[in-house]
Amino acid sequence: MGRNKSFYLADDVVEYLSQHENASAEVNRLVRRKMARDAEATAYERAHGVPLTEERRERAREWVREQLAEAAARAEASRDARDEVRRKMGWAV
Amino acid sequence: MSQPDDAEGGPSIRLILDASAICAFGLHETVGEIIGDFDGEMEAFAVTTASLAEALALGADVGLVDILRTNTNCVVTAATFDWRGLGRFMDLTRPEPNALHDLADSDLTMLAVRTDAFILTGQPDRYTKILPSVITIQLQEPWPD
Numbered sequence: 001m002g003r004n005k006s007f008y009l010a011d012d013v014v015e016y017l018s019q020h021e022n023a024s025a026e027v028n029r030l031v032r033r034k035m036a037r038d039a040e041a042t043a044y045e046r047a048h049g050v051p052l053t054e055e056r057r058e059r060a061r062e063w064v065r066e067q068l069a070e071a072a073a074r075a076e077a078s079r080d081a082r083d084e085v086r087r088k089m090g091w092a093v
Numbered sequence: 094m095s096q097p098d099d100a101e102g103g104p105s106i107r108l109i110l111d112a113s114a115i116c117a118f119g120l121h122e123t124v125g126e127i128i129g130d131f132d133g134e135m136e137a138f139a140v141t142t143a144s145l146a147e148a149l150a151l152g153a154d155v156g157l158v159d160i161l162r163t164n165t166n167c168v169v170t171a172a173t174f175d176w177r178g179l180g181r182f183m184d185l186t187r188p189e190p191n192a193l194h195d196l197a198d199s200d201l202t203m204l205a206v207r208t209d210a211f212i213l214t215g216q217p218d219r220y221t222k223i224l225p226s227v228i229t230i231q232l233q234e235p236w237p238d
Contacts, residue, residue: 036125
């Protein structure tokens with residue numbers, strides 16, 4: 001569900017969007033990402049009384065990188081156990 | 094609304110947010126950053142309808158929950174849609190002959206195993222007690238200012 005709207009776009013933005021097969025989907029993706037970041041920042045400041053600064057985001061990104069890498073290592077080490085469950089459930093392994 | 098099998102050829106689910114992680118969006122900076130990690134066309138994060146409902150019951154901000162679930166890279170799965178599969182999974186993982194694990198937690202754990210995704214949660218044992226080999230990421234407590 002959605003609507004057609006006309007907007008003025010700068011030449012470089014038009015050029016960027018023309019590289020995408022589905023420009024509307026790309027616009028939706030980018031705007032929703034911005035909406036999420038703005039909403040998160042507003043909620044964070046409301047809860048903590050301090051802004052969600054780029055420094056705080058960078059600290060979080062570092063934590064995310066470490067956690068995903070560590071989780072991937074654990075996943076690899078325990079893959080056989082989950083594959084056994086998948087086999088019993090009749091899912092592709 | 095999607096189901097894991099709908100994702101054939103679509104983005105693969107790499108991370109599932111449970112109710113505690115949904116509630117933490119906007120309270121702790123790591124949730125926004127970890128879902129931002131799945132910004133490409135081939136990777137997604139997921140929430141179940143049961144987790145969304147639990148998050149609201151726990152006091153999550155409805156506006157933030159809506160922003161989270163309508164994120165382009167968010168897959169919302171209908172809890173218990175695959176009730177036959179869930180029944181088999183709960184039977185397979187029952188803690189003792191006459192007991193079953195929580196239905197919604199089992200549903201989320203089954204989704205994690207089926208998609209090979211990690212679960213972001215403040216309570217990993219809700220899922221690891223159902224299946225010890227499921228991979229969880231423990232939510233951080235908010236860092237001191």
